[in-house]
Amino acid sequence: MDIIVCIKRVPQTAEADVKIDASKKDIIKDRLTFDMNEADTYALEEAILFKEKFGGTLTVVSLGGVEAEDTLRIALAKGADHAIRIKAEEFGELDGYKTAAIIREAIKDTKHDIIFTGCMATDDAYSQVGVILAELLGIPHATLVTKIDMKNDKLHAYRELEGGLLEHLEITLPALCTIQTGINEPRYASLLAIRRAAKKELTVVGKAEIAGENIMSHSVLDELYVPPVGKRAEMLTGSMDEITAKLGSIVKEKGLL
Amino acid sequence: MEFDLTNDQKMLQNEVRKFAASELGPVAPDLDTSGEFPWDNLKKMAEMGLLGIIIPEEYGGAGFDFVSLAIAIEEISRVCATTGVIVAVNNSLVGYPIMQFGNDAQKKKYLPLLASGKKIGAFGLTEPNAGSDVAAIETTARLDGDHYILNGTKRFITNAGEAGVFIVFAYTNKELKHKGISAFVVERDTPGFSFGKHEDLMGIRATANCELIFEDAKIPKENILGEENAGFKICMNTLDVSRIDIGAQAVGIAQGALDEALKYSKERRAFGQPICNFEMVQSMLAEMATMTQAARLLVYYAGYCKDKGMKRFSRESAMSKYFATTIAVDVARMAVQIHGGYGYTKDYPIERIYRDAKILELYEGTSEIQKIVIARDLLK
Secondary structure: OEEEEEOOEEEOOOOOOOOEOOOOOOEOOOOOOEEEOHHHHHHHHHHHHHHHHHOOEEEEEEEEOOOHHHHHHHHHHHOOOEEEEEEHHHOOOOOHHHHHHHHHHHHOOOOOOEEEEEOOOOOOOOOOHHHHHHHHHOOOEEEEEEEEEEEOOEEEEEEEOHHHOEEEEEEEOOEEEEEOOOOOOOOOOOHHHHHHHOOOOOEEEOOOOOOOOOOOOOOOOOOOOOOOOOOOOOOOOOOHHHHHHHHHHHHHHOOOO | OOOOOOHHHHHHHHHHHHHHHHHHHHHHHHHHHHOOOOHHHHHHHHHHOHHHOOOOHHHOOOOOOHHHHHHHHHHHHOOOHHHHHHHHHHHHHHHHHHHHHOOHHHHHHHHHHHHHOOOOEEEEOOEOOEOOOHHHOOOEEEEEOOEEEEEEEEEEEOOOOOOOEEEEEEEOOHHHHHHHEEEEEEEOOOOOEEEEEEOOOOOOOOOOOEEEEEEEEEEEHHHEEOOOOOHHHHHHHHHHHHHHHHHHHHHHHHHHHHHHHHHHHHHOEEOOEEHHHOHHHHHHHHHHHHHHHHHHHHHHHHHHHHHHOOOOOHHHHHHHHHHHHHHHHHHHHHHHHHHHHHHHOOOOOHHHHHHHHHHHHOOOOOHHHHHHHHHHHHOO
């Protein structure tokens, strides 16, 4: 089984004071810590479990700057066999389409039975790359997958829908799955594996190796901003049942339901 | 001069930081309350390789250097000082002397046990009447056929209540004074070896700190570590290395205190604004951050000296321990001050951090002993 996982290095903003930079198209990243996108950690773990169960090779790919190589090496330390960095610094502004198209150029000749991506990146929240990549490769896909298995050479993917419903899909390989967070327990890389991965060669590709130079974004970021602080807040008091009832009626009143 | 961590050190730091925050931090308050030895933590850390960070790969360790060991201990101690010292003792007070002074048979037997966490290590030096004055230890070892017979008591031994492998120091020749001390590797189930008082400590409360009692304990003669009567040198050399790790533990404790103080100062409001806006609070935060970073660099430098193969680095090691432990106690004090009255309650972790910090100035050589080491080196 040849598996590819797409991973992204993102800033950790959950508990940070996020400020917009002078260009108004990005945040100030100087004092932020960076790590593998959360959904990608679950995608990588699922891929490693898949490889452990069915055998084969696991390649991780990241379209990112040179710092993304640390993230790729952690993936190697956790169990990936090969790592490819696509030099983002050579391809200018990226939207979901352009990202997927460039990744497609980099991996189209790499044998793949199944591709995993995270369901969404926490920085831009587009949730597009996995789906667009599958379409460009001409392979079927399933999104927000919460469980996968192989039976009789078919991929079985399970998805959680609203209202507690479960959808079960049978998919012919090669295929792509975007993985939901929380479906497994991502392992920590062992120290010995880290030491070995630090010395491993990565494949680094850019304009010279892949035909991505003329790919255009389909959307352009206009502005990034912090929404104005609201002037009114209402504190709901009472028992849990009373609060829930009040909340429900406010939501309905505001037309949100 | 290169100040950046290497790639593998950065990866180790990030991974251990995440692991510590998710797995160790949440259980630290319970460990402090219960005093129970953290076997769950140790099992997870063994899987990651944290119990044998510097132990060579051929013996099941991760084969990292001493700067990397310091980084890992700092990250663990940042959220749990108790777990930090257990890891420090296992690696540098027990793993290291066996690596450095053990023969092949001892390395093959004991290092894999320590690296895998199947046995935890403890360092049996201090006695009821001998702390700073190492030469005043009273435990004796007499060669009798195929065994050394040990008699004596050790006190305040970290990990002792749960450890399986002990490095124990005893006099084999009193006439040679401190040059007549030998070091032994002693296993838990040795006949004549038992445990005494379990200490109820102010801080680092889950370290199974216990007395060791030797009553005609029979140690196989092949368990002597290094040459007979070479124990004092082994002890001093080991402490030169392990002091770097107590320095690292101190940096971790200081950083943890600073993290808590920063967070609290942004949330707590007084006079209509968060208290981090007030210059007196900012002054404390600035001092805490500067002292912590200075301590970190001293610790890294001492680790670098050891990794570089410097034969003598007692001064650098003692400086790092003395400075880092002194500032850690001060940083913890200022962090409580920033928390105000709430810092005096168990509702916030800072009171535990404050209690954990004090031991840093006392064990593995008091601050006074570190200053003597530094001064003697200066005056040579």
